[in-house]
Amino acid sequence: MSVEIVRTVAGIRARVAAWRAEGARVAVIPTMGALHDGHLSLVREGLARADRAIVTLFVNPRQFNSAADLAAYPRTEEDDARKLAVFGDGLVLFAPDGDEMYPPGFATGVTVSGVSEGLCGAGRPGHFDGVATVVSKLLLIAGADVALFGEKDFQQLQVVRRMATDLNLPTEIVGCPTVREEDGLALSSRNVRLSAEDRLRSAALPRALLAAARRLEAGAPLAETLAEAEDAILAAGFARVEYLELRAEAGLAPLAVPDRPARLLAAAWMGEVRLIDNVPVAPARAQAGLAAG
Ligand code: AMP
Numbered sequence: 001m002s003v004e005i006v007r008t009v010a011g012i013r014a015r016v017a018a019w020r021a022e023g024a025r026v027a028v029i030p031t032m033g034a035l036h037d038g039h040l041s042l043v044r045e046g047l048a049r050a051d052r053a054i055v056t057l058f059v060n061p062r063q064f065n066s067a068a069d070l071a072a073y074p075r076t077e078e079d080d081a082r083k084l085a086v087f088g089d090g091l092v093l094f095a096p097d098g099d100e101m102y103p104p105g106f107a108t109g110v111t112v113s114g115v116s117e118g119l120c121g122a123g124r125p126g127h128f129d130g131v132a133t134v135v136s137k138l139l140l141i142a143g144a145d146v147a148l149f150g151e152k153d154f155q156q157l158q159v160v161r162r163m164a165t166d167l168n169l170p171t172e173i174v175g176c177p178t179v180r181e182e183d184g185l186a187l188s189s190r191n192v193r194l195s196a197e198d199r200l201r202s203a204a205l206p207r208a209l210l211a212a213a214r215r216l217e218a219g220a221p222l223a224e225t226l227a228e229a230e231d232a233i234l235a236a237g238f239a240r241v242e243y244l245e246l247r248a249e250a251g252l253a254p255l256a257v258p259d260r261p262a263r264l265l266a267a268a269w270m271g272e273v274r275l276i277d278n279v280p281v282a283p284a285r286a287q288a289g290l291a292a293g
Pocket of ligand 1: 030031032033037038039041042148149150151152153176177178179180186187188189
């Protein structure tokens with residue numbers, strides 16, 4: 001048993017029109033496939049908020065800034081379709097090919113400034129233009145009431161929120177918590193590229209982020225706390241820390257102290273595999289006290 005796969009924009013539009021005629025609410029969950037429990041948590045949340053759901057599967061070439069990364073990205077459509085079958089016939093998989101999404105002559109791009117700058121935007125030029133372009137297309141194609149995104153890609157979630165607000169897209173954007181392995185590593189389609197040994201070492205990334213978050217909440221100084229976290233990540237076997245930064249949750253402004261709800265965000269390279277993660281940081285107790293007083 002497998003889920004129904006729709007390959008064309010016209011096909012998905014017809015399906016949504018039929019659902020709407022029945023009075024159904026519709027959710028959309030954009031993905032690049034190689035589905036894992038993180039993706040499936042978004043599907044469950046979507047079906048809790050709507051009657052029908054569209055999972056999109058499109059490995060979007062425009063958001064890859066390295067041809068090697070695009071070529072190495074896992075493609076497991078048959079498995080993905082099987083994993084979605086458990087949700088029954090209230091769900092379809094929209095899996096267009098490249099020409100369906102970007103026909104010859106395609107010439108439009110969506111750029112979001114501000115929240116797309118720095119962090120992943122610094123190391124992956126053009127990445128968020130590709131994300132904003134494909135997500136705005138997918139939201140307009142699906143015409144859904146609600147779209148689900150993971151906090152795992154925290155900056156992406158902020159870019160999508162900004163884009164949906166600025167373009168008056170009628171779809172509500174909902175962020176969902178990061179699903180993790182037992183040792184804390186965030187589920188990611190890229191984890192399958194880690195060797196068994198590197199997979200075990202990779203749990204040092206969320207461990208270091210969580211330890212640093214607790215210290216910052218207790219009032220520890222930022223530079224020293226981030227330096228210690230970076231040392232711990234490198235000592236565990238990561239080749240490089242691309243960034244490790246404290247940012248405000250709303251708007252992603254860089255922070256020197258967590259005086260408002262914040263996130264500690266990192267990207268680090270385990271061999272050839274780039275992993276990203278982030279954890280919430282509550283306002284430091286002293287700061288919260290000052291603000292309250
Ligand atoms: P991707 O297929 O990696 O582009 O991800 C598709 C969606 O799933 C995005 O909204 C991601 O943020 C979300 N996602 C990926 N990994 C996780 C995870 N471990 N927990 C929750 N959501 C996730």
